[in-house]
Amino acid sequence: MDSTEHIIHAKWLITCKPQEQPLEDHALVIKDGLIMDILPSTTARQHSTAKTTEYATHVVMPGFVNAHTHLAMNLFRGLADDLSLMDWLNNHIWPAERAFVAKEFVRDASQLAIAELIRSGTTCFNDMYFFLQETAEVAVNAGIRGNIGITVIGFPTAWAKTSDEYIAKGLEFHSQYKDHPLIDTTFAPHAIYTETEETLAKIRDLAEEHNLKINMHIHETADEINLSLAKTKKRPLRRLHDLGFLSPRVIAVHMTQIDDEDLAILAQTQPSIVHCPESNMKLASGTCPLASFKKIGLNIALGTDGAASNNDLDMIGEMRSAAFLAKLSSQNPEALPANEALTMATLNGAKALGRDNTFGSLSHGKSADFIAINLNEIETQPVYHPASQIIYSASRNQVEDVWVAGKQLMKNRQLLTLDENEILAKTRYWSAKIKKNS
């Protein structure tokens, strides 16, 4: 923790505070990992003794909060594409997971994924996978914020055999990490079609007891709805509501195929939503109705999903796809303008995780979690509106520097806490094994 005052000058400061316009030639004052002040650069330059960093052609903004990931699936990136969700899961992903997922695999895959997250400006992720401790340790060493999901799924894996074992191991993880400044734990039952209602009720109660958020894939595809209707004559959201499962504690991921009854339930129960537009498009799952959700006051965050379905962890690309899809699906080019897409990818993610007091926007007292995106490239010139350039023109490669809690994780695109060559070598090792097997 650096207790020297440090001034970060930016050509444009986008705070992601509601309604705030980009600030030109402004500076962040940081100290002890926190944002102490935001002020015009001319004023900040009068602090004569401070350490300074200059981002003369950059946007400085909060780091992205990727609200839905399966980090360790990075080693399966591109293994099976252009397939439907159920075919992809049953015939490709689950068999590969049965063959490979273990402690070391999760560690190495998490490193690959976290390198990708940092390189594209993400400072906080919300994960759902197995071998929780491996991913958490990699995150801590890399210096990124991690929300680690206690995955619960109704079949045995190398990580746990029964739902009770998934839960027990998860709670053990939670007790170990509950005071860690970078790690939070959530519950993460996989989906209604892979768990019993009994287990979901147990998770509902345990989440309350331990004050944990609950992530779940909900209404991802039409198949999910049809399966539920065939089995119980009720749609998944109705079943979850009847269980008393839905509340602001819930982070509902995907959320396509929404009808009026679903909307009424959501209006009443107010879960957070995670929109994963690229995964939903690529798997032809359907469309998350942002405008309807906004109307009933839901908090909408953004996630990439795992790299095996998406196939990257790039929040800039995801914001762009979210903006494109919102406009097309609502037949309204004013839907999800650039500044709202930025908020969805930052502050709304922090809200979903219950951590918006700590990060998600640049404001006095919050953690110094920020990134610098260099707009001085052929592809993002000229700059009339910096938010527009980020959403509609920038690429992940323009994220130059990344900081979390005042600690720098990337400088001039060089990772400072991870060894890229070592990660690439390990990735070659695993992909050779996986190729042989498939």
Next chain:
Amino acid sequence: MDSTEHIIHAKWLITCKPQEQPLEDHALVIKDGLIMDILPSTTARQHSTAKTTEYATHVVMPGFVNAHTHLAMNLFRGLADDLSLMDWLNNHIWPAERAFVAKEFVRDASQLAIAELIRSGTTCFNDMYFFLQETAEVAVNAGIRGNIGITVIGFPTAWAKTSDEYIAKGLEFHSQYKDHPLIDTTFAPHAIYTETEETLAKIRDLAEEHNLKINMHIHETADEINLSLAKTKKRPLRRLHDLGFLSPRVIAVHMTQIDDEDLAILAQTQPSIVHCPESNMKLASGTCPLASFKKIGLNIALGTDGAASNNDLDMIGEMRSAAFLAKLSSQNPEALPANEALTMATLNGAKALGRDNTFGSLSHGKSADFIAINLNEIETQPVYHPASQIIYSASRNQVEDVWVAGKQLMKNRQLLTLDENEILAKTRYWSAKIKKNS
């Protein structure tokens, strides 16, 4: 023109020939700007005297053909976003064009755009704008292939006052450039709502006489259809068909809002289609029905549209968006798989322009127009299927080298024929002027 034999080794060679799988460890043999052979690298290494280039972790593939651009609009990138097409045109773009478009503006803006094209792997563009010679000269100096549209639009601009003047100036340009190896001319009437049927009939005949392709925005938005119905009781495609305008000579750009009668006309007349998914999504224009067009045998190319509407000229991003949108809109995750998206962005573009004998795929006797995309990055590892990695994971920044007709235009991401710093300086000059005015 280099008459030494030159061997290009690639980890993966994607030829974009129909049905051909990626070739691993293969080489291109080039000479006099042409592809002389394609063979396994082990065999090629026996040509002991040849000059060689090694792309050890790259895909080598044909350069992209961006089948619809308005290059000079690059200087308006991000000037006005999150608006409908008509609002955007009438209240933002056309006023800015009235204030600024002139010879020098088009020259400088074309340089910015062509730098962006080369940096993202495009080796041929199909443009529709004003001051044709300026764009052509920049293209020739940069070494990229340019199709320059003879724009015809029913209102005066700094370039021409009347439709006849647009045509006359365009044909003068054509006679000057008709034997140029890098430049082709097309007709480019803007749209049915900005031209009279009389002028369109004239263009139909002149295109036949001079054997030129005709680009036109057709069925871009519902507004366009409604305007036509209100005015003539006929949909635009019906009017164009009644005029005898539609044929394989026509490159129909956008093509949303297609009904069964439209499909019957298209099946009969067989124009090429240019799909611009990002522009159509961003402006909420509608969806180009790829599956229906495929069924009736139409050639479908891909374009980015101008950077003021899209907001970039990135064909990798455009292929990804095309694949995503095709899957979602047809509710079929198998729609537009990665290899088809690659063909759309290369060979089909060349076909639309009538130049698929010369470029668009890597095969014996074609021009050596190719690019090298480095997949050895965190974001595109591991590689199970190289085409998948390009479509779903790669970014434009991974295009490392670009060659047109055997001449190298970019090496290790350094432009060899354009001066990036000079382009950025000129862009600053123009954007300051445009900001002041808006």
